[in-house]
Amino acid sequence: xxxxxxxxxxxxxxxxxxxxxxxxxxxxxxxxxxxxxxxxxxxxxxxxxxxxxxxxxxxxxxxxxxxxxxxxxxxxxxxxxxxxxxxxxxxxxxxxxxxxxxxxxxxxxxxxxxx
Amino acid sequence: xxxxxxxxxxxxxxxxxxxxxxxxxxxxxxxxxxxxxxxxxxxxxxxxxxxxxxxxxxxxxxxxxxxxxxxxxxxxxxxxxxxxxxxxxxxxxxxxxxxxxxxxxxxxxxxxxxxxxxxxxxxxxxxxxxxxxxxxxxxxxxxxxxxxxxxxxxxxxxxxxxxxxxxxxxxxxxxxxxxxxxxxxxxxxxxxxxxxxxxxxxxxxxxxxxxxxxxxxxxxxxxxxxxxxxxxxxxxxxxxxxxxxxxxxxxxxxxxxxxxxxxxxxxxxxxxxxxxxxxxxxxxxxxxxxxxxxxxxxxxxxxxxxxxxxxxxxxxxxxxxxxxxxxxxxxxxxxxxxxxxxxxxxxxxxxxxxxxxxxxxxxxxxxxxxxxxxxxxxxxxxxxxxxxxx
Amino acid sequence: xxxxxxxxxxxxxxxxxxxxxxxxxxxxxxxxxxxxxxxxxxxxxxxxxxxxxxxxxxxxxxxxxxxxxxxxxxxxxxxxxxxxxxxxxxxxxxxxxxxxxxxxxxxxxxxxxxxxxxxxxxxxxxxxxxxxxxxxxxxxxxxxxxxxxxxxxxxxxxxxxxxxxxxxxxxxxxxxxxxxxxxxxxxxxxxxxxxxxxxxxxxxxxxxxxxxxxxxxxxxxxxxxxxxxxxxxxxxxxxxxxxxxxxxxx
Numbered sequence: 106x107x108x109x110x111x112x113x114x115x116x117x118x119x120x121x122x123x124x125x126x127x128x129x130x131x132x133x134x135x136x137x138x139x140x141x142x143x144x145x146x147x148x149x150x151x152x153x154x155x156x157x158x159x160x161x162x163x164x165x166x167x168x169x170x171x172x173x174x175x176x177x178x179x180x181x182x183x184x185x186x187x188x189x190x191x192x193x194x195x196x197x198x199x200x201x202x203x204x205x206x207x208x209x210x211x212x213x214x215x216x217x218x219x220x
Numbered sequence: 221x222x223x224x225x226x227x228x229x230x231x232x233x234x235x236x237x238x239x240x241x242x243x244x245x246x247x248x249x250x251x252x253x254x255x256x257x258x259x260x261x262x263x264x265x266x267x268x269x270x271x272x273x274x275x276x277x278x279x280x281x282x283x284x285x286x287x288x289x290x291x292x293x294x295x296x297x298x299x300x301x302x303x304x305x306x307x308x309x310x311x312x313x314x315x316x317x318x319x320x321x322x323x324x325x326x327x328x329x330x331x332x333x334x335x336x337x338x339x340x341x342x343x344x345x346x347x348x349x350x351x352x353x354x355x356x357x358x359x360x361x362x363x364x365x366x367x368x369x370x371x372x373x374x375x376x377x378x379x380x381x382x383x384x385x386x387x388x389x390x391x392x393x394x395x396x397x398x399x400x401x402x403x404x405x406x407x408x409x410x411x412x413x414x415x416x417x418x419x420x421x422x423x424x425x426x427x428x429x430x431x432x433x434x435x436x437x438x439x440x441x442x443x444x445x446x447x448x449x450x451x452x453x454x455x456x457x458x459x460x461x462x463x464x465x466x467x468x469x470x471x472x473x474x475x476x477x478x479x480x481x482x483x484x485x486x487x488x489x490x491x492x493x494x495x496x497x498x499x500x501x502x503x504x505x506x507x508x509x510x511x512x513x514x515x516x517x518x519x520x521x522x523x524x525x526x527x528x529x530x531x532x533x534x535x536x537x538x539x540x541x542x543x544x545x546x547x548x549x550x551x552x553x554x555x556x557x558x559x560x561x562x563x564x565x566x567x568x569x570x571x572x573x574x575x576x577x578x579x580x581x582x583x584x585x586x587x588x589x590x591x592x593x594x595x596x597x598x599x600x601x602x603x604x605x606x607x608x609x610x
Numbered sequence: 611x612x613x614x615x616x617x618x619x620x621x622x623x624x625x626x627x628x629x630x631x632x633x634x635x636x637x638x639x640x641x642x643x644x645x646x647x648x649x650x651x652x653x654x655x656x657x658x659x660x661x662x663x664x665x666x667x668x669x670x671x672x673x674x675x676x677x678x679x680x681x682x683x684x685x686x687x688x689x690x691x692x693x694x695x696x697x698x699x700x701x702x703x704x705x706x707x708x709x710x711x712x713x714x715x716x717x718x719x720x721x722x723x724x725x726x727x728x729x730x731x732x733x734x735x736x737x738x739x740x741x742x743x744x745x746x747x748x749x750x751x752x753x754x755x756x757x758x759x760x761x762x763x764x765x766x767x768x769x770x771x772x773x774x775x776x777x778x779x780x781x782x783x784x785x786x787x788x789x790x791x792x793x794x795x796x797x798x799x800x801x802x803x804x805x806x807x808x809x810x811x812x813x814x815x816x817x818x819x820x821x822x823x824x825x826x827x828x829x830x831x832x833x834x835x836x837x838x839x840x841x842x843x844x845x846x847x848x849x850x851x852x853x854x855x856x857x858x859x860x
Contacts, residue, residue: 124352124471153373153478155365155424158768161345161357162338167770169357173366173473181473183353193373205355212355238667238830240839334839336759403728406639413635415803418733420637429730430637 108201109144184215228256234438234557245329248441262321267308267328268561303596305564306603328565329439365424385512393551395581400557436557462495462606488522495606499523506567508595564594621690652685717743
């Protein structure tokens with residue numbers, strides 16, 4: 106089963122939000138929970154990235170590549186990268202996988218690969 | 221609204237302190253009371269971020285007010301991430317300006333080194349967005365690393381410029397008894413020599429070890445008072461003339477232009493407007509250089525230099541003591557240290573010292589207008605203060 | 611004819627290649643020389659280790675206590691195939707690293723003891739020790755444990771050491787970690803630095819004598835406050851305090 110990251114679309118004005126906001130940032134008119142969920146596209150462009158060496162204690166790897174990606178629909182997302190030599194502007198494809206394990210819980214998020 | 225002045229100041233060393241958190245808060249309070257020649261205050265604000273999580277002490281202000289025998293004065297703990305210090309000063313200002321109190325003590329204190337380095341990193345990472353940033357293992361250095369990469373790409377800032385900020389601030393700190401690091405580092409040692417990769421390893425590339433501030437313990441205190449109270453105190457009249465605060469999106473990826481620090485820009489604008497001065501009037505500034513890139517970026521956003529030219533001004537030596545606009549004469553967060561809750565008050569402490577003419581070897585000549593920028597989260601909550609010597 | 615007791619009590623040392631001295635530039639521009647210490651220099655080193663046996667922070671006390679015994683053992687010929695490397699800045703003692711050779715293929719790292727904080731001296735010293743085992747002694751792996759969390763983060767995590775938990779380490783039988791030749795080669799470019807040969811004047815200064823460190827780690831300046839910070843109203847949590855005050859508090 107393919108997993109998605111969901112954005113929230115205001116039912117009144119259609120503005121997309123990722124991550125969730127209680128009050129729509131465009132019209133501010135929504136009632137509580139007046140949002141539709143919309144799966145985020147998986148293709149995008151790498152805006153910036155870093156390789157982190159001082160990791161939180163949950164991680165057993167030595168380094169972590171992180172980046173900010175601008176997805177096809179203009180929404181931006183932070184994610185991990187599984188890319189050997191990332192470059193700003195590179196086209197990337199995302200997949201929802203385990204990005205962090207804390208004690209007993211697994212957290213799912215986007216990992217981006219080179220297109 | 222009444223005018224608000226600084227009656228007394230106090231500070232601890234910003235290093236590794238083997239004292240309980242409450243005492244790290246109380247000591248600068250004691251020093252400030254002696255400095256001002258006061259015995260009592262009407263109210264106490266204590267800025268602190270990690271008390272609950274790292275030190276097992278919530279409600280820190282309630283503990284401090286009793287520890288200093290200042291009960292029954294009211295007391296509140298103020299938490300605004302790394303901007304807790306300046307936020308607490310802001311609360312102190314409002315209490316006096318509104319007429320509610322005449323003398324307010326503002327303390328900032330943090331004891332981060334009670335935890336091991338892994339816990340300290342995790343703790344600061346809780347500032348990030350829980351679903352959209354934290355789960356990816358994003359820490360503040362990671363956000364700063366991504367920001368730096370964009371800055372380098374867009375404006376031509378290089379690793380050398382970042383190293384110059386670190387070297388300048390370390391040099392300034394050599395003359396600051398209270399600074400955490402007294403290490404006169406050189407560009408050769410951290411960048412050029414063949415051993416630079418071990419001396420200065422990557423933390424979140426392009427940021428390296430000497431681009432990131434240390435983990436420090438420390439406390440600082442400002443006592444604020446009305447002009448009436450100041451008449452009885454034989455100290456220079458240093459007025460807290462301007463305060464500005466602004467916020468930005470929680471997730472860094474949601475910022476309109478990820479190379480802009482709009483919250484810094486707006487908070488500085490408000491602070492200058494309220495004080496009735498322009499950026500070019502500022503004699504000395506303490507900016508929030510938790511990462512060396514931030515000193516450069518903030519120097520542009522607050523209005524000292526044009527956007528994208530901060531690193532050029534750094535090259536020309538304009539931000540040295542003796543330069544056009546000395547930045548971080550205390551050593552900044554990079555060398556003076558960054559006990560998260562205390563930093564904002566520590567910055568104000570340095571500015572007051574400078575305006576009073578008591579900064580010794582790192583004195584900026586004829587300092588008349590001082591400015592601080594306290595950066596919360598990663599640029600999503602910023603408080604700027606402007607002090608004027610009357 | 612008397613019995614040569616000393617000959618019976620001494621281990622038979624394997625002839626091991628000496629460590630060729632190297633030097634590196636530190637973050638503050640100063641140069642540090644790392645060289646192998648001679649046996650007769652040990653008495654000059656011991657007085658600088660001893661005070662840290664009483665610093666109850668960051669595990670200085672146990673590292674200093676164990677190192678002291680290892681240095682004495684080396685000096686009095688009571689341990690086999692041990693080596694001691696010293697790092698000096700302008701003649702001043704900055705770090706001591708030691709270990710021993712268990713077999714031609716396996717090395718046992720003992721301690722990395724840094725007296726100069728803030729310049730990554732410990733990182734340089736540890737890397738140099740690994741270079742001695744892998745490149746000079748040509749061993750296949752080095753067994754390592756860490757007493758402090760700082761050591762753990764720097765070595766186990768940064769070098770990505772392999773677990774060898776079935777092998778008890780000589781330092782108290784704790785589960786060992788291993789730096790293999792493969793891992794060392796991977797880390798070579800960034801973590802193992804320093805240059806050879808050492809310039810004449812630097813080496814001469816270092817060999818002239820081991821000078822005392824100018825700012826070694828010390829215990830807390832305010833012992834009572836330190837006990838309070840450990841949530842101890844009885845003020846007995848600091849062994850040093852009792853020792854200094856002969857069992858009484860103030």
